[in-house]
Amino acid sequence: MNFKTITGGTEAEALAKFPWLNDASFEDAIVDITHYYLVWEGGTWEGGTWKDGTWEDGIWERGIWKDGIWEDGIWKRGIWKDGTWEGGLWEDGLMWSNIHQEYKRVAYEDGKFTVAE
Numbered sequence: 453m454n455f456k457t458i459t460g461g462t463e464a465e466a467l468a469k470f471p472w473l474n475d476a477s478f479e480d481a482i483v484d485i486t487h488y489y490l491v492w493e494g495g496t497w498e499g500g501t502w503k504d505g506t507w508e509d510g511i512w513e514r515g516i517w518k519d520g521i522w523e524d525g526i527w528k529r530g531i532w533k534d535g536t537w538e539g540g541l542w543e544d545g546l547m548w549s550n551i552h553q554e555y556k557r558v559a560y561e562d563g564k565f566t567v568a569e
Contacts (some may be wrong), residue, residue, distance in 0.1 A: 454479045456495060460486030476515070489520070528548025533557060537565070 453476065458466050466485045467473055473490075481495035490505035501516040512527045517535055524540045532547045542560035549556045549567060559568040 453477060454481065455483065456480040457482045457493075459484040466490075469502075470505075472501060472503045476502075482510075 453464050453473070455466070461469070469485055469486060470490050472526070477500055478500040479496045479498065482493040483490060483495075484491035484493060489536045492505065492507045492510055494508075494510045494512045496513060497515055499515045500511045500521060501518060504519045506521045506523065507525055508523050510525045512525065512530060514528065514530045516533045517530060519534045521536045521538065524555045526541045527543060527545060530546075532545060537560075542558070542565075545558065545563065546555040547558045548554075552567070557568045558565045
């Protein structure tokens with residue numbers, strides 16, 4: 453785990469406020485901890501579970517997204533459980549399908565997610 457910039461506090465404060473970061477791996481994280489939720493402004497998420505917050509930009513290598521708002525960035529692979537996707541580049545990954553009641557591999561094209569068969 454490596455922070456590049458922390459707005460609103462220190463590394464110790466970031467890890468205390470968002471303890472799920474302790475079990476994650478990431479590089480050159482640019483974060484803002486001034487809110488009750490984490491704001492990820494840049495860097496590379498390499499693995500772990502994201503629990504809540506706003507992703508503004510960066511690269512998601514792999515991991516589990518439990519909840520939050522994704523505004524922009526590159527999603528390479530991983531599991532998306534819940535949250536709001538506002539934009540960005542989705543390369544590969546799984547999302548929960550309410551219709552199928554299981555995780556399905558999805559594609560993102562023209563602003564829409566579809567099950568990739």
